[in-house]
Amino acid sequence: MLGFERRVVAALTDAADPRVRAGVEAWVETSLRDMPDHLRLGVWVESVLLGVWARVAARDDDAALLRSLQASPLWPVRQYVRLLRSLVLFAEHELEPAG
Numbered sequence: 001m002l003g004f005e006r007r008v009v010a011a012l013t014d015a016a017d018p019r020v021r022a023g024v025e026a027w028v029e030t031s032l033r034d035m036p037d038h039l040r041l042g043v044w045v046e047s048v049l050l051g052v053w054a055r056v057a058a059r060d061d062d063a064a065l066l067r068s069l070q071a072s073p074l075w076p077v078r079q080y081v082r083l084l085r086s087l088v089l090f091a092e093h094e095l096e097p098a099g
Contacts, residue, residue, distance in 0.1 A: 001028065002047045006025065008081070009024065009084055011062035011066055013025075027091035027095065028091055031091075050077070069081045
Protein backbone atom coordinates (compact mmCIF):
# COMPACT_ATOMS: atom_id res chain seq x y z
CA MET A 1 0.00 0.00 0.00
CA LEU A 2 1.33 3.42 -0.92
CA GLY A 3 1.96 6.07 1.70
CA PHE A 4 -0.89 8.29 0.52
CA GLU A 5 -3.30 5.35 0.60
CA ARG A 6 -2.13 4.56 4.13
CA ARG A 7 -2.72 8.20 5.13
CA VAL A 8 -6.26 8.23 3.72
CA VAL A 9 -7.10 4.87 5.32
CA ALA A 10 -5.83 6.12 8.69
CA ALA A 11 -7.94 9.26 8.36
CA LEU A 12 -11.04 7.22 7.49
CA THR A 13 -10.64 4.68 10.31
CA ASP A 14 -12.85 5.36 13.33
CA ALA A 15 -11.30 2.86 15.73
CA ALA A 16 -9.23 4.28 18.58
CA ASP A 17 -7.50 1.01 19.45
CA PRO A 18 -4.11 0.84 17.65
CA ARG A 19 -4.48 -2.93 17.15
CA VAL A 20 -7.81 -2.47 15.39
CA ARG A 21 -6.39 0.36 13.28
CA ALA A 22 -3.47 -1.87 12.28
CA GLY A 23 -5.89 -4.68 11.44
CA VAL A 24 -8.00 -2.37 9.27
CA GLU A 25 -4.89 -1.12 7.50
CA ALA A 26 -3.69 -4.68 6.85
CA TRP A 27 -7.13 -5.74 5.61
CA VAL A 28 -7.35 -2.79 3.20
CA GLU A 29 -3.80 -3.45 2.01
CA THR A 30 -4.67 -7.07 1.26
CA SER A 31 -7.85 -6.02 -0.54
CA LEU A 32 -5.95 -3.56 -2.71
CA ARG A 33 -3.28 -6.14 -3.50
CA ASP A 34 -5.93 -8.70 -4.47
CA MET A 35 -7.60 -6.36 -6.97
CA PRO A 36 -7.30 -7.30 -10.63
CA ASP A 37 -4.23 -5.64 -12.12
CA HIS A 38 -6.13 -3.22 -14.35
CA LEU A 39 -8.13 -1.89 -11.38
CA ARG A 40 -5.15 -1.73 -9.05
CA LEU A 41 -3.19 0.19 -11.68
CA GLY A 42 -5.90 2.86 -11.80
CA VAL A 43 -6.00 3.17 -8.01
CA TRP A 44 -2.19 3.25 -7.88
CA VAL A 45 -1.97 6.05 -10.49
CA GLU A 46 -4.61 8.08 -8.69
CA SER A 47 -2.83 7.55 -5.34
CA VAL A 48 0.45 8.78 -6.79
CA LEU A 49 -1.15 11.83 -8.42
CA LEU A 50 -3.19 12.76 -5.36
CA GLY A 51 -0.20 12.21 -3.10
CA VAL A 52 1.89 14.59 -5.19
CA TRP A 53 -0.95 17.12 -5.23
CA ALA A 54 -1.37 16.89 -1.43
CA ARG A 55 2.36 17.42 -0.94
CA VAL A 56 2.58 20.37 -3.36
CA ALA A 57 -0.58 21.97 -1.94
CA ALA A 58 0.79 21.42 1.61
CA ARG A 59 -2.33 19.56 2.73
CA ASP A 60 -1.14 18.44 6.16
CA ASP A 61 -4.54 18.30 7.86
CA ASP A 62 -6.02 14.91 6.96
CA ALA A 63 -9.62 15.95 7.71
CA ALA A 64 -9.31 18.98 5.43
CA LEU A 65 -7.64 16.83 2.78
CA LEU A 66 -10.55 14.36 2.81
CA ARG A 67 -13.10 17.18 2.64
CA SER A 68 -11.37 18.68 -0.38
CA LEU A 69 -11.15 15.31 -2.13
CA GLN A 70 -14.82 14.58 -1.46
CA ALA A 71 -15.83 18.01 -2.78
CA SER A 72 -13.72 17.71 -5.93
CA PRO A 73 -15.51 18.49 -9.18
CA LEU A 74 -13.66 15.49 -10.67
CA TRP A 75 -15.68 12.31 -10.19
CA PRO A 76 -12.64 9.97 -10.20
CA VAL A 77 -11.28 11.84 -7.18
CA ARG A 78 -14.59 11.53 -5.32
CA GLN A 79 -14.77 7.84 -6.25
CA TYR A 80 -11.22 7.30 -4.94
CA VAL A 81 -12.27 8.40 -1.45
CA ARG A 82 -15.47 6.39 -1.75
CA LEU A 83 -13.53 3.23 -2.64
CA LEU A 84 -11.17 3.54 0.31
CA ARG A 85 -14.02 4.47 2.68
CA SER A 86 -15.90 1.35 1.58
CA LEU A 87 -12.87 -0.84 2.19
CA VAL A 88 -12.30 0.73 5.63
CA LEU A 89 -15.94 0.30 6.68
CA PHE A 90 -15.97 -3.28 5.47
CA ALA A 91 -12.72 -4.01 7.32
CA GLU A 92 -14.01 -2.45 10.54
CA HIS A 93 -17.11 -4.64 10.43
CA GLU A 94 -15.23 -7.75 9.40
CA LEU A 95 -12.72 -7.33 12.22
CA GLU A 96 -15.35 -6.50 14.84
CA PRO A 97 -15.46 -9.20 17.49
CA ALA A 98 -18.61 -11.32 17.44
CA GLY A 99 -20.76 -10.76 20.45
